Amino acid sequence: MLHFPLVALMLYGFWVIIVKKSESTHWNPELADALLLIGTFMASIAAFSGFILSKEEGYEADAIFWHKWLGIAISLVSLTWYSFRVYLSPWKTLSKLIASGFLLLLFIGGHLGGNLTHGEDFLISPVKSSGEGAAKVAFDQAKIFQDLVQPVLDQKCISCHNEEKSKGNLQMQTQALLAKGGKNGVLWDTTKTDLGLLISRVHLPLDDKKHMPPRGKVQLTDEEIELIAAWVKLGSRFDQLVSSLPPQNPIQTYAQNVLGGSSAEEKYDFGAADPDEVSKLNTTYRLIKPLSAESPALLVNFYNRANFKSEAIEALLPLKDQIISMDLSKMPVKDGDLKTLAKFHALRRLILNFTEITGASLADLKKLTNLKELSLSGTTVKAGQVKSLASFPSLKKAFVWSTGLTPEELAQLKKEKKITFETGFRSDTLILPLNAPMIENENQIIAGNAPISMKHQIPGTVIRYTLDGTEPDSVKSPVYNKPFAIGKNTFLKARAFKKGWYGSKQAEKFFFKAGFHIDSVKLITAVDQKYKANGNITIADGVKSERQQNSGKWLGYRDNEFQSYLLFKKPVKASNVTLSMLRNVGGFVFPPVRIEVWGGANEKSLKLLKVITPEMPVKETPNSENLIFDAGFEPQELSCIKLVARPLSKLPAWHPKKGEKAWVLVDEVFVN
Incomplete structure (x- = not known):
């Protein structure tokens, strides 16, 4: 409805300009009339549709003013031209002047519409891109947001979220505006299983009205989605360097492809996996992608805790020869799952942050002879179990911050020479908020007197809770010491408190009593x-x-x-x-x-x-x-x-x- 009338009216205008005399064999009155009629009719519909769209929220008034009224003017001028066409022979000077002015009107109106839809520099952005490509930032100086994430947002998102067109009251042209979010709230939240609005919206089905970018716009690639999700998981910092990440991090891989990175990639002695098998095992909550364009190595990321089952790891065994990195952060992985993970002998990097492992079966991972990096942050592993990592054949780095280890035990680990232990930042003056406690019961429907369990990854944390829907506080609310039973509809709310920390956000869950069986x-x-x-x-x-x-x-x-x-x-x-x-x-x-x-x-x-x-x-x-x-x-x-x-x-x-x-x-x- 939009582009067809533009083309039809432009063709008619050019045709009028080039026709020289009345006996010209190039002029076909019937065809010309049909072209002008079709263009006029559809331009009127397009102008009416645009007028309706202009009433939506998110458009800056000055930006839309001229485009809106030029669109209406184009439809009215084309209607007038069609009505008086018998008096305006194409070979007359007046007709050619009208055609020239009309074409100018079409170009200006169309260009302003392009600015609204694609951004002000959409016409010259390909030229700018090619010019900028010659001066890429050096790999060791590249910033994750500025040099990787922001270009994706500029290409795929900012056309609908700028100062002239701010859909959902969201603007993305500065870091401050991006962090502020829109009318639906902030764009990312690492306490949520789906990481918040930004990531959840791109994972919605294409036909869903809330899917972003909208249907008809250029979509984000799997690599771009993984890049943004990985950046959010890292804390969505705007100043972090790419070079600060380990080599197997998916952001490093993306940076090497985009920036021509200098990070040396390991040479692998195994062949590539069957593409059909990789495609079959890729799901909405489990992303499998190659390390780089020509590499046979694969990276795996798991999303959405609620949909995770142990079988999701076992299902990947057909790719055990190619998977070199697996990220299971915040998934309900248990000690028994380590036996399955030990079968992935090609693993170089394994992330088990904030999972439910206790370290009891950590020795199973010793079979991973290629494992160079292991992350156990936020788990309840013990000092003795962590020390046993020194016997792992190839392990070079281990992350153990926010575990059950005391400051003395962490200090002892830092003396280890074979393995570099990352124990996290510690300060006596900086006050940080605790993360919310975990309610371990996955099922919200209870039968009989069901025991309710909660935990927190940081030792010494006090969990206080309420069962009547009121807000828990740090003084009067009951303290959680051990699992307790509930036998009726119950709204559980809990917060974590610890000396030297700010109280956590609230964790909450409603438990339903199963009741009578409905036949x-x-x-x-x-x-x-x-x-x-x-x-x-x-x-x-x-x-x-x-x-x-x-x-x-x-x-x-x-x-x-x-x-x-x-x-x-x-x-x-x-x-x-x-x-x-x-x-x-x-x-x-x-x-x-x-x-x-x-x-x-x-x-x-x-x-x-x-x-x-x-x-x-x-x-x-x-x-x-x-x-x-x-x-x-x-x-x-x-x-x-x-x-x-x-x-x-x-x-x-x-x-x-x-x-x-x-x-x-x-x-x-x-x-x-």
Whole structure:
């Protein structure tokens, strides 16, 4: 709709300019009229569409003003020209002057539109790039952000996030603006399994409206995604040098390819893996990529703790001869998994930071005769186990900061000559915040009196918690000493405290009591195909969805109410129904305006047991959160329960999509 009318009108304008006389055989009136008509019609549609788009947030008023009105002028001039074409013969001087002026109008309007879409220097950026390429920064002086990350953002992101066009109120042209984030919050958060908005958005399906860059734009390559994710994992520093990283780090590999790095690459005596096998084993949560363009060596990175299983490591064994580096940071890797890792005899680098290993089976890794670097930071390994690393045949460097080792034990390790032990930064004057405690129970659905376990990687840390949804503090809240049992719906919140440190951010998790077994579920109203999950069994399959809207585990309703029957073969004495739902203000997912719980002996003899009217979000409400609605009523025997949840019909005036319908998403229902 945009480019076709530009081409049609330009062709017509050039044609008018070059035609010399009335008897010219090059002029075809019928074809010319058709060309002008098509261009005029589509230019009007394009101008109208552009006018509508200009009402969206994120455009700077001065930048869009001239493009908008030039677009409207082009459609009006072309319409006028078509209406008076019989009086404007192409071989007349007036026609040629009009055509020249019209072409100038098209060029200026189109160029301003290009500036809005691609940035102000989009036309000369290829020339600038080629000129700058000759003066690449030296490898040993290259900075990770300035010389690697920023060029990717400039090419793939900044066209929609600049001072003239700031989609989501996000601008990326300076480091300060990038760190500030947009209306959905900061761009990265290393406490989250998906590392925050920046990384999670690029991993969304291409058809998802929140996928970045949007469909139709040039997408980030796998290497660019891994580069940005690795930079975020390192702490998203703007001043860190590439040369400060170990040779097997994926950023080093990327830098060698882009900058022509001087870092010497090891020569490998094994052949390349089958590309089809590599492609088959690549998933959304496990990235496999070559060390460099011509190298047979492979690097592996794992993402998303919630989706990790030990089998994900074992599945890589067909590539054990080629994998030289594996990053399992923050994955729930246990001691038993080290036996499997020991089979990857080509490994040169293994990262086990903040995993669940205790060091009990660390000796299994001694079989890795090529292992040069091992990272155990944030684990609970003991001094004796770490000292045993000296017997590893090729190990040169080990990272052991934030472990259970005392300052004296760390000082002793620093004296080791065969291995360089990185023990981290220590200071008596610098106060740092603790990271949040870990709630070890992965499953949020509990049966009976389930034990709840928590831990923190830093020794001597005190964990305080609450079970009623209130905020834990450092004075009055109970101290966690050992696992404790819960037997009902419970909202656990916990924080870590230690002398000389700032208190941690809050860790929280809602635990659902499993309740009565629901024999069957019947959906009364049709679920929307965008959020169909596993159909009717979704709300009683015992699988709690992640907070992400597009996890594939939510049932979604927008045009219909959510209505469902829960059926029991034998009557159950119930007094409570719990619904698990989602709120994602940016994704149009709001609480229902009304929830009804009906019950009785069968579908035809139901009575209203409970009505809940949830509070609606306001502009300051946090964007994404799991919602739990408890409907309590007098205990009674029920064989059939009917649930009704009514979506919000119009989003509020403060919402960017005001007036549109909201979604209701539900994933689990529990009857107790």
